[in-house]
Amino acid sequence: MINAETKYLIIGGSHAGLSAAEAIRQYDYDGKISIVNKEDLLPYSPTVLPYIISDKVTIDQVCLRNTDYFKRNNIDYKTNKQVQELDIDKNLLTMKDGEEVKYNKLLIASGASPSAPPIEGLSDVPYHVLRTFDDARKIKEAMSSVQSCIVLGAGLIGLHAAENMVKAGINVTIIEKLEQVLPGYFDNQAAGIIQTVMEESGVRLITRKSVVKVSYTNSKYTLFLDDGSEVQTELLIVATGVKTCLDFCQNSSLETQDGILVNDLMRTNVDNIWAAGDVAQAKDFFGQEKVLNGILPDAVEQGYIAGMSMSEDPAINPYLGGIAMNTYTFFGNRSFTVGLSNPPVNDNQYQIDILYSPASLRFQKFIFYKDKIVGCSAINIEIDPGIIRQIIKRQIELGQTKRKFVSYPQETGRILMSNLWQ
Amino acid sequence: MLEKAYQTISFDSKKCNGCNKCVEACAIVKSNSSDLVHSRIQILKDDQTGEYKTILCRQCADPQCVKTCPAKALSKNEETGVVEWDSTKCVGCLLCTLACPYAGISFNIKTNEVMKCDLCGGDPECVKACEPRALKFRNEATLYNKYGELEDLYVSGLSACLGCNAELLIRHTLRYLGPETVVATPPGCIGGVGGVGVNGKTGTKVPSFFPLLTNIASMLAGARRYYNRIGRDVTMLALAGDGGTVDVGFQSLSGAAERNEQMIYICIDNEGYMNTGVQRSGSTPYGSWTTTTPVGTVLRGKSSDAKPLPMIMIMHNCQYVATATMAYLDDYYRKLEKAYQASKKGMAYLHIFSPCQTGWRFPPNTLIEVERKAVETNMFPLWEYSHEKRSLRFTYPVDNPLPVYEYLKLVGKYKHLDEAQINHIQETTNNNIELLHKYIREDGVQSDQARTGDRELVSNY
Numbered sequence: 075m076i077n078a079e080t081k082y083l084i085i086g087g088s089h090a091g092l093s094a095a096e097a098i099r100q101y102d103y104d105g106k107i108s109i110v111n112k113e114d115l116l117p118y119s120p121t122v123l124p125y126i127i128s129d130k131v132t133i134d135q136v137c138l139r140n141t142d143y144f145k146r147n148n149i150d151y152k153t154n155k156q157v158q159e160l161d162i163d164k165n166l167l168t169m170k171d172g173e174e175v176k177y178n179k180l181l182i183a184s185g186a187s188p189s190a191p192p193i194e195g196l197s198d199v200p201y202h203v204l205r206t207f208d209d210a211r212k213i214k215e216a217m218s219s220v221q222s223c224i225v226l227g228a229g230l231i232g233l234h235a236a237e238n239m240v241k242a243g244i245n246v247t248i249i250e251k252l253e254q255v256l257p258g259y260f261d262n263q264a265a266g267i268i269q270t271v272m273e274e275s276g277v278r279l280i281t282r283k284s285v286v287k288v289s290y291t292n293s294k295y296t297l298f299l300d301d302g303s304e305v306q307t308e309l310l311i312v313a314t315g316v317k318t319c320l321d322f323c324q325n326s327s328l329e330t331q332d333g334i335l336v337n338d339l340m341r342t343n344v345d346n347i348w349a350a351g352d353v354a355q356a357k358d359f360f361g362q363e364k365v366l367n368g369i370l371p372d373a374v375e376q377g378y379i380a381g382m383s384m385s386e387d388p389a390i391n392p393y394l395g396g397i398a399m400n401t402y403t404f405f406g407n408r409s410f411t412v413g414l415s416n417p418p419v420n421d422n423q424y425q426i427d428i429l430y431s432p433a434s435l436r437f438q439k440f441i442f443y444k445d446k447i448v449g450c451s452a453i454n455i456e457i458d459p460g461i462i463r464q465i466i467k468r469q470i471e472l473g474q475t476k477r478k479f480v481s482y483p484q485e486t487g488r489i490l491m492s493n494l495w496q
Numbered sequence: 497m498l499e500k501a502y503q504t505i506s507f508d509s510k511k512c513n514g515c516n517k518c519v520e521a522c523a524i525v526k527s528n529s530s531d532l533v534h535s536r537i538q539i540l541k542d543d544q545t546g547e548y549k550t551i552l553c554r555q556c557a558d559p560q561c562v563k564t565c566p567a568k569a570l571s572k573n574e575e576t577g578v579v580e581w582d583s584t585k586c587v588g589c590l591l592c593t594l595a596c597p598y599a600g601i602s603f604n605i606k607t608n609e610v611m612k613c614d615l616c617g618g619d620p621e622c623v624k625a626c627e628p629r630a631l632k633f634r635n636e637a638t639l640y641n642k643y644g645e646l647e648d649l650y651v652s653g654l655s656a657c658l659g660c661n662a663e664l665l666i667r668h669t670l671r672y673l674g675p676e677t678v679v680a681t682p683p684g685c686i687g688g689v690g691g692v693g694v695n696g697k698t699g700t701k702v703p704s705f706f707p708l709l710t711n712i713a714s715m716l717a718g719a720r721r722y723y724n725r726i727g728r729d730v731t732m733l734a735l736a737g738d739g740g741t742v743d744v745g746f747q748s749l750s751g752a753a754e755r756n757e758q759m760i761y762i763c764i765d766n767e768g769y770m771n772t773g774v775q776r777s778g779s780t781p782y783g784s785w786t787t788t789t790p791v792g793t794v795l796r797g798k799s800s801d802a803k804p805l806p807m808i809m810i811m812h813n814c815q816y817v818a819t820a821t822m823a824y825l826d827d828y829y830r831k832l833e834k835a836y837q838a839s840k841k842g843m844a845y846l847h848i849f850s851p852c853q854t855g856w857r858f859p860p861n862t863l864i865e866v867e868r869k870a871v872e873t874n875m876f877p878l879w880e881y882s883h884e885k886r887s888l889r890f891t892y893p894v895d896n897p898l899p900v901y902e903y904l905k906l907v908g909k910y911k912h913l914d915e916a917q918i919n920h921i922q923e924t925t926n927n928n929i930e931l932l933h934k935y936i937r938e939d940g941v942q943s944d945q946a947r948t949g950d951r952e953l954v955s956n957y
Contacts, residue, residue, distance in 0.1 A: 121589060137583050199905055460593055491598055492542075
């Protein structure tokens with residue numbers, strides 16, 4: 075048993091944890107910061123894994139912080155540390171290898187990991203997921219000896235994995251239980267355009283179907299769908315969703331639901347414990363409930379707020395709430411979405427403006443609530459996602475410029491932010 | 497860690513004529529073609545204001561794009577300050593374009609990659625191509641020296657007290673207004689230190705004269721009418737103390753305002769007749785010690801509240817009325833500009849909170865802090881009133897004002913105050929703010945608000 079003590083202990087070395095460490099250092103020059111990472115690697119982003127599979131970048135190139143950074147900033151970065159148990163009363167974190175770390179303040183930024191859908195036989199077969207570098211390495215290895223692949227789930231990970239397969243010349247089929255790709259991010263018209271591109275690029279897409287059973291013999295998988303049909307494949311990737319990594323909190327007094335519940339300063343119900351990133355369940359920008367928002371820019375923001383709160387930085391501003399957002403590039407096309415993709419049902423105070431041009435693969439949708447933008451999604455449009463995000467966040471009333479905005483969103487948006495940047 | 501000021505591109509929209517030569521230059525140097533889509537800088541015209549805006553990477557000190565990039569393709573170069581993009585590491589996820597609030601990094605539809613300004617390695621082409629010199633390449637630290645670059649029209653060697661606020665004010669004011677100005681300086685500190693002249697030599701490079709303390713505004717009115725008659729547009733400027741404005745010069749000021757005479761009347765409010773030995777004026781606040789409101793066993797400083805002259809001037813239908821103080825210099829310059837424009841049409845009145853370390857008894861090096869606290873306690877709120885909009889606007893709204901004691905404790909002339917007196921001051925302060933709010937029209941055109949970002953900004957991005 076090795077005992078260690080630290081002032082700021084951060085579980086997790088991805089975006090939220092690193093952002094928090096940065097925020098703490100900005101204000102607290104000396105306080106000891108320790109980051110524990112379950113993997114044996116320098117920090118990297120799960121977002122780049124599809125590009126590691128396709129060999130566009132290597133794991134060393136995309137290292138988010140190197141040892142020199144940790145040394146300069148006096149941060150103790152420990153790898154291969156999986157959390158076993160959290161003792162809130164003693165301020166003690168016990169690792170699986172037996173090490174006990176005592177902390178003054180704790181940030182849980184342990185993220186989320188792939189969840190297994192309720193498919194009979196799944197736990198008995200070897201299948202792939204894509205969340206860590208190790209997962210990516212294994213997929214890459216497997217790809218070299220297969221000609222077919224099935225991906226379960228048409229979320230961002232599933233779609234990226236499918237694109238990897240197509241580019242490697244592997245026949246790929248996506249099976250999605252809902253009626254469109256990327257539900258929750260795009261509406262069905264936009265999703266339709268994305269689907270068209272996927273299919274024309276060689277991805278076979280099966281929607282509105284679930285897999286009920288899977289078996290594996292002689293290196294082949296057989297999947298039984300809910301309509302009675304069967305499909306076979308040599309490579310199975312499951313990307314149906316993630317669940318938050320909080321097993322070590324289950325027996326503690328930490329309040330959790332889908333994730334660890336936090337307030338607007340990322341603080342949990344325990345005074346000296348914060349949570350940020352994919353593991354945190356925090357205020358929703360648009361609604362009343364607390365939600366999970368597993369988005370990179372959001373993890374960075376939450377982590378920063380948590381760090382400022384932990385170090386008692388007086389310049390802190392509270393979290394305004396999670397906004398769904400993402401950029402998605404696919405087969406040479408580009409798209410993004412910020413905010414709501416559909417207005418709430420039965421509320422006619424929302425106005426929608428849509429430009430739908432499937433022949434030219436273009437789509438632009440604005441959702442307005444009174445004079446404010448509450449949602450925007452676009453495919454292959456000249457527009458600045460970051461500016462739209464600011465307009466939504468700042469709840470800017472567009473007034474007269476609304477009409478001009480939908481016609482010339484890039485120009486109007488740029489002038490608006492140029493005026494507001496002070 | 498960022499420890500120094502970097503070289504940066506500055507843009508003066510007033511000089512820009514929209515010629516787009518900067519855009520062309522950038523496109524050529526970055527792509528060897530004249531296709532403007534490759535330009536990292538864009539010039540757009542804001543139709544509402546007619547102003548040109550530049551869309552360009554700001555090389556932020558706290559770059560959100562760098563924090564968001566999952567591939568470490570973006571980084572802040574600590575030597576040059578440039579936010580650098582490494583195309584060999586970029587995976588094309590476009591998350592940076594979602595992070596940047598300014599379109600500083602954007603997608604190039606021809607190259608199918610993102611692009612951003614890199615300052616051309618230290619010799620930006622856009623700056624070289626700009627004929628009207630709207631774009632300049634300069635050190636960040638000099639951006640705030642713009643006032644220092646203007647010519648000081650007061651002579652050096654004025655004999656003001658160490659830490660005199662008025663000297664700071666008059667030098668900045670004349671720097672801004674320039675040589676086509678006539679200055680009326682009534683008897684008081686400014687004349688006293690040689691601001692009009694001494695030993696037969698003038699104290700300014702512009703015509704300046706002593707009116708009487710009682711007729712400042714009417715003398716300026718006459719001078720202006722004469723210049724108008726001979727077809728010359730010369731700014732009339734009064735640099736008057738509170739004594740000459742609030743007390744003995746009030747009737748001529750009131751008349752000039754009512755007649756809408758063209759001038760900028762600046763009241764330098766040091767809350768008393770300082771030059772003649774710290775006597776009380778109508779502008780001296782309740783509780784102040786002065787030589788004519790002494791502190792003894794019975795009398796405890798001034799027993800009446802000050803006359804709220806700025807509010808009174810609103811009622812005079814002046815073209816423009818504003819309060820300002822040197823601790824908020826940018827705010828003052830903005831108001832000075834508006835006053836200057838307004839003075840072409842009629843009366844512009846500026847009331848400046850001007851603490852006097854000699855008369856008020858505080859250490860000279862705390863002058864700016866005294867001013868700041870006055871604003872932060874709402875004892876001297878910063879606002880402007882425009883006749884055109886018929887509405888008042890707080891230019892520095894204080895959401896959570898400090899208790900007045902935080903200001904009073906810094907100033908020696910208040911050191912005798914007892915609790916009842918402090919409570920009285922707090923009440924009067926609260927009351928004044930409420931009264932000022934009544935001048936805000938709900939339907940008043942508040943167009944400035946959105947443009948100066950009064951709305952709370954999210955800083956963690």
